Amino acid sequence: MKQYILSLFLIFGVTSLSLSQEISYGLKGGINYTMGGQITGTQARFSDETFEANGEIGFHGGAFGQINFGNFFVRPEVVYTSLESTFEFPNQPATYSVETVTVPLLVGYNIFGPLDIYAGPVYSNVLSSTLEGEEFLDPIVVQDSPINAQIGAKVEYGRFGIDVRYEHNLSSEEVQGLDILNAEYGVNEATFDDSRLHQVVVSIIFKIGGPGLNERRRRPCY
DSSP: OHHHHHHHHHHHHHHHHHHGGGEEEEEEEEEEEEEOOEEEEOBTTTBOOEEEOEEOEEEEEEEEEEEEETTEEEEEEEEEEEEEEEEEOSSSEEEEEEEEEEEEEEEEEEEETTEEEEEEEEEEEEEEEEETTBSSOOSOOOOSSSEEEEEEEEEEETTEEEEEEEEEEOOOOOOEEEEBOHHHHSOOEEEEEEOOOEEEEEEEEEEEESSOTTSOOOOOOO
């Protein structure tokens, strides 16, 4: 048993050393545009309209690692994100705010030169979720599954890069009862028909370590 465990450590160590020149890591941050959200009033004497959320600009920041295998790569990340959208209620708008920590695990391919494409699952942990004017429901259930999906592309030159991606919430709709301050917002009892949020994410990449920091990444020669 001891020899078996030692052999595993030896194989892991050799593999790590052989990949050491193909591992990069760094920081990322930027903005995100939020989509999704629908609320319907349930009391006609106040408001029984259906309100679609207006997307707002939020922000995010985090860290990434990347392991290249020829033209392919695996890219795990840890990202904090602040999402916002606005409901235009009759008296005044109300902001729907969600904060998350996500862990994307992306698989990608280098198309040519500095251009990469990728996709993969995202583990999403909701830290907080609130709707302005809602008196009792805190937190709001944003998703019934922690798994979302991302697809995107990035361009890197040396230490810097730009990353554009779309994240889709894979949860099913969760209808939730709301009790909103009617005097301030013009809506009283309502249902949150769809609290899920999707987003378009634009990031600036800063690579701290890894190969090709002073030149763009090139395709390997065969």
